[in-house]
Amino acid sequence: MKLPVIKTLAETKTLAELRAAEELLCNEQPLPFEVGGDDEGEQLTHILGAIDILERVENEKIDLKTATRAFFERVRNSIS
Numbered sequence: 020m021k022l023p024v025i026k027t028l029a030e031t032k033t034l035a036e037l038r039a040a041e042e043l044l045c046n047e048q049p050l051p052f053e054v055g056g057d058d059e060g061e062q063l064t065h066i067l068g069a070i071d072i073l074e075r076v077e078n079e080k081i082d083l084k085t086a087t088r089a090f091f092e093r094v095r096n097s098i099s
Contacts, residue, residue: 020064020094024055026087028069034077037070068094 028037032052040050044063056062068090075086 020061020068021055022068022091022094024065025068025072025090028054028065029072029083029087032069034070034073037066037073041066041070 032040036052040052040054041063043050044054044059044066047059050062054062054065056065072083072086072090075081075089076083079086081089
């Protein structure tokens with residue numbers, strides 16, 4: 020998992036674009052945009068992380084920066 024990749028996706032893609040990319044990746048179809056990652060599993064992790072961030076922005080009515088920080092904090096807490 021590369022946190023800068025997740026942050027970039029959340030900043031540059033819409034929720035609809037990310038959900039479509041998730042579907043394509045799960046169906047072994049080519050992605051319409053570049054998603055960093057060493058393999059498809061890591062790419063999916065990056066897409067799902069960005070989706071989580073944007074869903075929090077939408078559902079909790081918080082700004083992107085706050086949602087991104089909260090996501091990264093949850094990741095850090097889960098591995099420590």
